[in-house]
Every structure is written in structure tokens, then in C-alpha cells.
Amino acid sequence: MNALDQLVKTLSKLPGIGSKSARRVAHHLLKADSYWVAELASQIAKLQESVKNCEICGNYTEESPCSICSDYSRDRKLICVVEQPEDIGTIELTGDFNGLYHVLGGVISPIDGMGPEELSIGRLLQRLKSGGVEELIIATNPTVEGETTALYIVNLLKDSGLRISQLASGLPAGGDLEYADRLTISRSLKGRRTLLKPKESLKSIGSPEPEKPLF
Amino acid sequence: MAFSSVRIFQFRNLDDTEIVFTDKDIYLIGENGQGKTNFLEAIYLLCVGSSFRTRNESLLIKTGFREMSLTADFSDEGIIRKIQFKLDRGKKSIRIDSKQIRDRRELLAQFPCIAFTHEDINYVNGPPALRRLFINQTISLYDASFIDSLKTYNRVIKLRNKALKERRSDLLDIYDRQAAESGLEVQKKRIKLIEEFNSTFSYLFRNISGYNINLSIRYSPSWKTELSSDAVLSFIRENRNRDMMYKTSTTGPHRDKIGFYADGRNYAATASTGQIRLISLVLRASQAAFTADKSGLKPVLLLDDVLLEMDLKKRRRFLDYLPEYKQAFFTFLPDEGLVDYKESGPLYRVENGRISGEEI
Ligand SMILES: [Zn+2]
Numbered sequence: 001m002n003a004l005d006q007l008v009k010t011l012s013k014l015p016g017i018g019s020k021s022a023r024r025v026a027h028h029l030l031k032a033d034s035y036w037v038a039e040l041a042s043q044i045a046k047l048q049e050s051v052k053n054c055e056i057c058g059n060y061t062e063e064s065p066c067s068i069c070s071d072y073s074r075d076r077k078l079i080c081v082v083e084q085p086e087d088i089g090t091i092e093l094t095g096d097f098n099g100l101y102h103v104l105g106g107v108i109s110p111i112d113g114m115g116p117e118e119l120s121i122g123r124l125l126q127r128l129k130s131g132g133v134e135e136l137i138i139a140t141n142p143t144v145e146g147e148t149t150a151l152y153i154v155n156l157l158k159d160s161g162l163r164i165s166q167l168a169s170g171l172p173a174g175g176d177l178e179y180a181d182r183l184t185i186s187r188s189l190k191g192r193r194t195l196l197k198p199k200e201s202l203k204s205i206g207s208p209e210p211e212k213p214l215f
Numbered sequence: 216m217a218f219s220s221v222r223i224f225q226f227r228n229l230d231d232t233e234i235v236f237t238d239k240d241i242y243l244i245g246e247n248g249q250g251k252t253n254f255l256e257a258i259y260l261l262c263v264g265s266s267f268r269t270r271n272e273s274l275l276i277k278t279g280f281r282e283m284s285l286t287a288d289f290s291d292e293g294i295i296r297k298i299q300f301k302l303d304r305g306k307k308s309i310r311i312d313s314k315q316i317r318d319r320r321e322l323l324a325q326f327p328c329i330a331f332t333h334e335d336i337n338y339v340n341g342p343p344a345l346r347r348l349f350i351n352q353t354i355s356l357y358d359a360s361f362i363d364s365l366k367t368y369n370r371v372i373k374l375r376n377k378a379l380k381e382r383r384s385d386l387l388d389i390y391d392r393q394a395a396e397s398g399l400e401v402q403k404k405r406i407k408l409i410e411e412f413n414s415t416f417s418y419l420f421r422n423i424s425g426y427n428i429n430l431s432i433r434y435s436p437s438w439k440t441e442l443s444s445d446a447v448l449s450f451i452r453e454n455r456n457r458d459m460m461y462k463t464s465t466t467g468p469h470r471d472k473i474g475f476y477a478d479g480r481n482y483a484a485t486a487s488t489g490q491i492r493l494i495s496l497v498l499r500a501s502q503a504a505f506t507a508d509k510s511g512l513k514p515v516l517l518l519d520d521v522l523l524e525m526d527l528k529k530r531r532r533f534l535d536y537l538p539e540y541k542q543a544f545f546t547f548l549p550d551e552g553l554v555d556y557k558e559s560g561p562l563y564r565v566e567n568g569r570i571s572g573e574e575i
């Protein structure tokens with residue numbers, strides 16, 4: 001196998017790239033300016049070394065803590081829980097969220113060997129324990145597994161006094177946060193449904209409305 | 216009339232051709248194995264977007280080729296529109312007026328399609344899963360959100376079964392709730408469907424069979440609790456130890472039982488083969504009538520050699536009691552006495568994959 005064929009084979013492992021587009025890219029690279037190709041190669045080579053996960057939230061960053069965690073103008077009482085680092089970018093694009101994030105690194109799915117232990121739920125609990133957070137927004141994808149994960153976290157925190165809400169199901173069922181358009185996410189950020197109310201705020205209402213059962 | 220022409224390209228054993236239809240009733244004549252059913256399947260694919268015979272769509276492509284397509288003209292309130300079903304190297308695309316559709320609901324909104332086949336008797340005397348399938352299919356013909364509920368429930372059960380094997384009580388607490396919620400949605404829709412469906416079914420069975428019995432579908436859900444999620448949840452919890460022992464979810468809509476009862480007894484259990492065939496035909500006829508009523512759309516009917524199974528009287532009544540339809544495709548064996556149905560007009564011969572039109 002020659003170098004060109006080899007590259008085609010490697011490129012076609014990329015998401016969304018079939019063998020046809022892989023061949024087109026490979027031919028393009030062969031004809032392209034050699035300085036640009038070398039630059040591209042070095043950027044790819046450096047990527048995994050220079051970009052790591054933020055020690056606090058799990059976001060992709062070169063400096064840990066990441067720019068979001070170290071931005072003190074953001075609302076530190078609010079944490080949005082997402083499945084993957086790329087989900088942060090999607091929500092940031094809406095411009096409607098000014099709190100902090102927590103990346104779980106996946107969802108609970110025993111079929112795929114993913115239990116709660118495999119996710120960064122422990123680190124989330126630690127963050128909450130260290131204080132200052134009042135509200136959690138769970139933005140896992142509206143899949144069965146995303147829902148399981150959300151309910152699991154709510155269950156763990158049911159006596160925490162935190163307000164917990166979930167992105168309203170404006171997202172298409174079975175959809176992925178990554179593919180949902182900005183407007184949809186923005187809308188569901190505004191219309192998020194409360195899963196758990198802080199006990200204090202319930203008391204302060206006087207005659208508390210009964211907590212809406214999850215099911 | 217629904218379809219005015221169908222173009223076939225590298226589909227099953229059929230020759231590439233374009234067939235023009237001028238009638239509401241289309242008659243196809245041929246020996247078995249020549250391609251009649253393949254043609255009905257083509258019509259079904261154009262209406263529904265999947266096959267009634269197989270889930271393995273690569274079988275739809277003619278041996279030795281990598282792609283196939285079916286293209287049809289249909290009339291929509293006098294306007295001619297185009298619909299295309301295409302498979303290319305494992306990729307399926309469906310287009311209406313050259314616009315790719317993303318949701319199957321767009322397709323089903325054109326015309327529902329009901330296929331009557333010999334295999335339908337399995338819905339009556341086959342395993343319980345097939346009767347659930349028939350009911351699921353009937354609901355999804357007019358309520359597409361049911362498919363989402365069912366998919367969600369099935370996924371939850373799959374995950375729950377894995378959690379049972381791993382004895383993860385912490386996860387089972389969550390899955391129990393998710394199963395109760397999504398399963399109850401499935402159960403409620405089945406109850407409602409069967410209740411409504413029965414009035415059509417009993418009526419048609421009585422009139423087509425000529426028997427003086429009141430046959431109806433009886434639904435025995437696995438969750439025999441009141442229909443609240445709390446009641447279902449505690450029922451699931453009560454059964455968790457047993458589920459752990461069997462390493463599988465032993466209760467829920469995936470274990471529902473559905474049977475055919477008359478005067479309090481299981482009619483299908485003692486029925487003759489002829490009676491079972493008749494029940495299966497009435498099931499489909501009811502499905503067609505019910506779907507037409509629910510969706511307000513006249514269906515396209517496909518009848519694959521099934522008329523042969525009835526005596527002349529029942530056959531007449533059966534045809535009389537079919538709901539109003541947009542178009543019907545009937546297949547016959549060459550020596551079947553087509554004159555009983557048709558005196559003149561075009562008919563189509565299917566021979567070794569070749570379809571040719573002729574006048575009677
Ligand atoms: Zn961070």
C-alpha cells in the first residue's frame with residue numbers, strides 16, 4: 001500500500017468522512033502548498049499534547065482551570081451539567097448562559113460498560129460540597145441514557161437543597177445537543193423544567209404547592 | 216386513484232420497466248415465484264418506506280447490483296406528484312417531488328398502505344409477540360408518536376436487563392421509573408386502540424364470515440395495576456427480586472397478551488385453519504378501515520393471492536366490506552377465474568420478472 005492509499009484509509013476513519021471524501025482530501029493535500037500541509041500536520045500532532053481537560057469542569061483547555069472556570073464575571077452559583085466538552089461550545093454559542101459547566105464525560109449505559117463510576121459524578125459532588133452553588137441545570141441529551149443520567153444525579157442530590165432543572169424537551173426526541181440548533185437550545189434554556197426545588201424556597205411560599213412528581 | 220405510473224430499476228427479480236396505470240383496481244396475474252409479490256412490495260415501499268417482508272433491505276437490490284430505485288407518479292387532488300424510494304450502497308433515501316423527506320410521517324401522510332398476505336395468519340396463531348406487533352403497527356399508522364414511546368420503552372428494558380444481570384440496584388431504581396413511565400404510555404395507547412378497534416373488527420368479522428358470533432380482541436396487559444405510574448412503579452419494584460433471579464424484566468408491555476375471544480372463550484385456540492385465515496383477513500380489513508377513519512386518508516390496498524382462500528360468498532362480502540380506498544392491487548394465479556371480479560380493462564401479467572400489460 002502506498003502513502004496515498006494509507007492516508008485515504010486513515011482519513012476515512014474520521015467522523016462524517018467516507019472513502020470518497022477521504023480520497024478527495026488526500027488528493028487535495030497532495031497538491032496543496034507544502035508549508036500549509038506541514039503547518040496542518042504539526043497542529044494535529046500537537047493537539048492532544050496541548051489541549052487537555054480542565055481539572056475543575058472537564059472542558060477542553062490549554063490552561064487548567066479553563067477560561068470559563070477562571071472567569072469571575074460569570075455566575076458561580078449556577079452549574080450546567082453536560083455530557084461532552086463539545087456540548088459547552090454549543091451552549092456558549094447561544095449566549096444565554098452565564099454560569100459554569102461540568103462535563104460528565106458520557107452517560108450511564110451499562111450496555112456500553114458505562115456506570116456512574118465511569119463518569120465525573122464524584123467530582124461534581126465534590127464541587128457542590130465545596131459550596132457556593134445554588135442551582136444545577138442538567139443538559140444531558142434527550143435520550144433514554146441522558147434521562148437516566150439526569151435522574152441518577154437528581155436522586156443523589158435530593159436532600160442537597162439545590163434547585164435542579166433540566167433543559168425543556170424543546171430538543172428533538174433522541175436528538176443530540178451537538179446537532180440541535182442554537183435557537184432550540186436557547187429556548188430550552190429559558191423554558192427549563194424544574195426537577196427539584198430547594199426546600200427553603202418551598203417553605204418560603206407559605207402554603208407550598210405540592211412538588212410535581214417526576215412521573 | 217393513487218399511482219398513475221411506477222418505474223422499476225434494479226429491484227428484486229423484476230426487469231427494469233415503467234408501468235402505467237389507468238385504473239383504481241389493478242390486477243396482476245402470474246404463477247408463484249414470478250415476481251407478483253415483489254411488485255406489491257414495491258408499491259408498499261413507495262407508501263411506507265420499508266418492506267412488509269424483510270428488514271434486510273439489501274435483499275431489495277437485484278443480485279449483482281449496488282443500487283435500486285422505484286419512482287412513481289401519483290395524483291394529489293388533481294396535481295401529479297413524484298415519489299422516489301432509492302437504495303444506494305446501503306443508504307436509503309425517499310424523495311417526494313425530488314425533496315428528500317427526513318421524517319417518515321411525511322410519507323405516511325400521503326396514503327396509508329395495507330398489505331394482505333398469507334403470512335398474516337401468524338398474527339392469529341403465531342407467537343404473542345406478533346400480535347403485539349400487529350397492534351403496535353396499527354397504532355403507529357395514525358399516531359407516529361407511539362413509535363417514539365415504544366422505542367424509548369424497549370431501550371429502557373434493554374438497559375434494565377443489563378442492570379439486572381449486573382445487580383445494580385442503584386441503577387434499577389432509575390430504570391424502574393423510566394420503565395413505568397414509558398411502558399405506561401405504551402399500555403394506555405394499546406388499551407385505547409383495542410377498545411376502538413374492536414367495534415370495527417367485530418362488525419366486519421360478523422358480516423364477512425356470516426357467523427353469528429361476536430369475536431373481539433382481548434387485551435391482557437402484564438401490568439394489571441391501576442393506570443397510575445405510582446402503582447406500576449411499586450408493582451415493578453415488587454417483582455425486582457424475581458427479575459434479578461431471571462436476569463430479565465419479567466413484567467411490562469413487552470409481555471402483554473392479546474387474543475381472539477368469542478363468548479368468553481379463546482376462539483383462535485380451537486378455530487379451524489379456514490377460520491384462522493378468515494380472522495387474519497378481517498384483521499387487515501379492519502386495520503384498513505380503522506386507519507382510513509382515523510387519518511381521514513383513503514388507503515392503498517395490496518392483496519396478495521388472499522382471495523383464493525375464501526369461498527365465493529365470503530369473497531364477495533369481503534370485497535363489499537373493504538373500506539373506500541384510493542387504489543387496490545390484486546394478485547391472482549393464472550387459473551383462478553378472474554372473470555368473477557373483472558369483465559374488461561387492463562390487466563398485468565407477471566412472468567419471470569417481466570411485467571406486461573394487456574386488455575381482457
Ligand atoms: Zn473549567
